[in-house]
Amino acid sequence: MRTWEKLRPYSMVAPAIIVFSLFFIYPIFYMIYLSLFDWNFVSPTKTFVGIQNFKDLLTDPDFRQVLTNTSIYTLLTVTLTTGLALLLALWLNRKSFFHGFVQGAIFSPHIISLVSISLLWSWLMDPEYGLLNWVIGLAGFGKLDWLSHPSTSLVSLVIVAVWKGLGYNTLVFIAGLQSIPPDIYEAASLDRSKPWTTFSKLILPMLSPSIFFLVIINMIGSFQVFETIAIMTQGGPVNSTNTLVYYIYEYGFRFFKIGYASAAGVILLVIVGILTIIYFKLLSNRVHYR
Amino acid sequence: MESVDNTIGNIGTAAAGSQRSYVRTRKAMIRQTMTAILRVINTVCLLALVLVFALPFIWMVSTSLKTLPETMIFPPRWIPTDPVWQNYADAWNTGPFLRYFTNSIIIAGGILILQMLTIIPASYAFARYRFAGSSFLFGIVMVTLMIPAQLIFLPVYLELSAFKLLNTHLGLILPFASSAFGIFMLRQAFMQISDELIEAARLDQAAEWKIILRIMVPLVKPVLVTFALFSFIAHWNDYFWPLVMTTNETARTLPLGIAKIREVEGVATWNVLMAGNLILVTPILIVFFLSQRQIIKAFVYNGVK
16 A cells, blocks of 8 residues: 555556657657668668767758758747737727627637648649739739749748747737736826836836747747648758748658758757747746746 | 736727727827827738638639639739639549548548547556556657658558558558547546545545546547647548558548549639649638537647647
């Protein structure tokens, strides 16, 4: 009886810990190990090459293009999504039936499969018959090539990401706004403070945890973008939309360069790792704050 | 509430105040009309915002009922002259959709059941028991929470292929048989239950597992429902993992089937593609509009806590 009581907590956490160790922790080490080898997936022998894969990666102009693409995509997506969501949240933060409806409408893309969204937007952005060209035509602009021209393809993907993520971000901000105690606003209005002062000196600092949270979450998500690229552009035209996860996918599953793809995976791991450590630092601060 | 709105610089709620003024001066009337105008502008802007999100879906429905030549009219027509329901049948016949559909249900459902079985005991133990090594073990949970599946698919693929689990339902379920996010969320809920409740139950000599099942789990039911919605929708929609872990149709899911229509029907058959797309989107949208509050809570929870 005594021993069982001591063992009980371990038996309760064991199934979860086994799953995590097998499918999350071990693969990380396995990937780091593989990144030091040259292996084509079918051959029985793996050749040890040390850090050669990393050297190759960093001198490969395609990989540099991929890093630049991913960074530009992330920077644009994160700034636009978070910025626009903040404005929308200030505007939509009411508790009426109509406002609830609007919030639901802008949130809806968030729960829809990225497959659907990618297919839908490929059609909306069709250079010949797409709805988007008709809309900008109404505003007096000429037709754009959207996804099929290197100069607009990456920005087009950013538009899709912003459209999908805006509602979720807005609702997180609204939740943040509603957790601000109302007497703070009352104090501000008694002081006859100007709207801009109230916003910059009061609301913005109170919202800073939500802002940091969303920036980090959006960054982690954007660095791993895959679905829209796989369905809408396949990395093209001329590599203009090739990003990290898609690059790893292609090298692993199309060219079977497992070691090389793993090395790229390790680089992504470092980037995401740094971001998540920042995120959890913030999260623990906030738990403390609450 | 009015002071709040004014300070944020928003528009449109002050009208109630002016109703009280019996002495209708000119100034008050001007102000009243201004508020009314601002309110109309605000509503028009709100509707425009809704359109940005609704029009693509309406466009999808409209396209799905057109003939192929009709999709190639520019400027586009919103209402198809003669709705073509055949597009839906064509989309359904591009692949084994009944199988995709069952696979999706088996996989998202299987993941959910296993997650419930693993996260409830684990989160309870982390929240309620003190045991040697618990912080190390919880460290594993936290590290897992930080690792996105998108990052480790290559080694997991090799692992599953070694276990002969590629192209099986089990291979798509097992990696997600537990959820670090679920444990994190549920542990918080278990920690908030008062100690007295458990002490009282213990005095009754109730067995520990009975206390957990009969008293503790019902108390965290709202959190469990929230997590279940989140998990099911996320795995129902998932494209990446089934794409990477399958090489034939045996275990493929609905999102893969929809994406494949393009290969079967050709790139530009947008009418059939949008019909297929609606097969995927409609169930989720119906569920969303039926339990909008709960679902929004499920996804935003992540952001508030």
